[in-house]
Amino acid sequence: MELTYGISDLIKASQFILENSKSNLLLISGNVGAGKTTLIKNYCKLIGVNENVSSPTYTLINEYDFKEGLVVHMDLYRLKNVEELNNLGVTEYFNNKQVIIEWPEIIIDEITTNYTHIKISYFDDNTRIINISNHMIWVF
Numbered sequence: 001m002e003l004t005y006g007i008s009d010l011i012k013a014s015q016f017i018l019e020n021s022k023s024n025l026l027l028i029s030g031n032v033g034a035g036k037t038t039l040i041k042n043y044c045k046l047i048g049v050n051e052n053v054s055s056p057t058y059t060l061i062n063e064y065d066f067k068e069g070l071v072v073h074m075d076l077y078r079l080k081n082v083e084e085l086n087n088l089g090v091t092e093y094f095n096n097k098q099v100i101i102e103w104p105e106i107i108i109d110e111i112t113t114n115y116t117h118i119k120i121s122y123f124d125d126n127t128r129i130i131n132i133s134n135h136m137i138w139v140f
Helices: 007-022 036-047 082-090 090-095
Strands: 001-006 026-029 061-066 069-075 099-100 115-124 127-135
Touching: 001 007, 007 036, 007 099, 007 127, 026 036, 036 069, 036 099, 069 090, 082 090
Parallel strands: 026 099, 026 115, 069 099
Antiparallel strands: 001 127, 061 069, 115 127
16 A cells, blocks of 8 residues: 655545554654654654654653553664664563554564554655555464
């Protein structure tokens, strides 16, 4: 699923994510400056977060209350290996109502639960493209 959007379409882009995500675990990929955190701020507002949503680049994990529980927002950009992920207990957060991970490349091969991967790419200076793919893990 794909959507092209501009800065004035952030509500539309957030709604697109809400309608097309099949998991409470959202992995958001994109180059530096692609607009990951800006989109996450708008998405969080759409689902009912009233707090100021900010990038967890230095704190690594931010938590926000919303009507259905807790939103856990992670930024894994500075992590160097899976051992650092394990030390943080990242996967222990996956049972929360909503988990959003920026820069998920270090963890994506370790995930053993359903997730939605959202890729943001540049179209031009004012336009981005979102690609959404849902990954369902089947256990037999």
